[in-house]
Amino acid sequence: xxxxxxxxxxxxxxxxxxxxxxxxxxxxxxxxxxxxxxxxxxxxxxxxxxxxxxxxxxxxxxxxxxxxxxxxxxxxxxxxxxxxxxxxxxxxxxxxxxxxxxxxxxxxxxxxxxxxx
Amino acid sequence: xxxxxxxxxxxxxxxxxxxxxxxxxxxxxxxxxxxxxxxxxxxxxxxxxxxxxxxxxxxxxxxxxxxxxxxxxxxxxxxxxxxxxxxxxxxxxxxxxxxxxxxxxxxxxxxxx
Numbered sequence: 001x002x003x004x005x006x007x008x009x010x011x012x013x014x015x016x017x018x019x020x021x022x023x024x025x026x027x028x029x030x031x032x033x034x035x036x037x038x039x040x041x042x043x044x045x046x047x048x049x050x051x052x053x054x055x056x057x058x059x060x061x062x063x064x065x066x067x068x069x070x071x072x073x074x075x076x077x078x079x080x081x082x083x084x085x086x087x088x089x090x091x092x093x094x095x096x097x098x099x100x101x102x103x104x105x106x107x108x109x110x111x112x113x114x115x116x117x
Numbered sequence: 118x119x120x121x122x123x124x125x126x127x128x129x130x131x132x133x134x135x136x137x138x139x140x141x142x143x144x145x146x147x148x149x150x151x152x153x154x155x156x157x158x159x160x161x162x163x164x165x166x167x168x169x170x171x172x173x174x175x176x177x178x179x180x181x182x183x184x185x186x187x188x189x190x191x192x193x194x195x196x197x198x199x200x201x202x203x204x205x206x207x208x209x210x211x212x213x214x215x216x217x218x219x220x221x222x223x224x225x226x227x228x229x230x
Contacts, residue, residue: 035218107161109158
C-alpha cells in the first residue's frame with residue numbers, strides 16, 4: 001500500500017494567489033514526521049517544512065504552511081502569494097519511527113506546480 | 118558555505134562498465150544517504166551510513182555498493198550498470214538519527230549507453 005499519496009500530478013496557480021498541494025499518508029506508527037520538499041528543474045531537493053506527529057500546531061515557514069489533519073491523515077502544503085520561482089516539483093515525505101534508525105524518508109510521487117502570470 | 122556536494126553532475130557510462138559517484142559534505146553530519154530517482158518518480162532510498170555503520174535497504178540490488186572512507190565523503194559504486202540504472206542519484210545528509218531535516222546535494226544524473 002502507498003504510504004504517501006499525492007493525487008495531483010500537476011497544478012497551475014496564478015502569481016500572487018495561494019495554492020494547496022494535497023498529501024495523505026498511511027502509517028500505524030504513533031511517532032512520525034511529515035516533510036515537504038521542493039525540487040526545481042536543477043534537481044536539488046530543498047527542504048521546505050516539517051510537521052511532527054505530536055505537534056499541536058500546524059507548522060509554518062514564511063509563505064509555506066502545513067495543514068495537518070491527523071485524524072484524516074492528511075498533510076497539505078499551502079503556499080501563499082505564489083511567485084514565479086515557486087514553479088517546481090513538490091514532494092511530500094514521511095519518516096516513521098523515532099531514533100531507532102536513521103531518518104529514512106518515504107516520498108510521494110510529487111506534484112508539479114506551475115505558476116503563471 | 119556548508120553544503121553537500123556531488124560530483125560529477127552528469128555522468129555517462131557504458132552498459133556493464135563500473136561507475137562511481139561521489140558525495141562530500143562540509144556539514145560534519147553523522148548520517149549520509151543515497152537515493153535513486155528515476156524520471157518522473159519519487160526518490161527511493163538505496164542505503165545510508167550512520168557514521169561507519171552501513172544500512173542497506175532490503176530491495177536495493179546487489180549491483181549497488183557504497184563506501185564511506187571518512188565523515189566527509191561517501192561513494193556510490195555501480196558494479197555493472199544496466200540501462201535500467203539510468204537515473205538521478207541524490208546524496209543527502211542529516212546531523213543525527215533524530216534529526217528531521219535532510220540536506221540534499223544537487224544530484225548526479227547518470228546515463229547508461
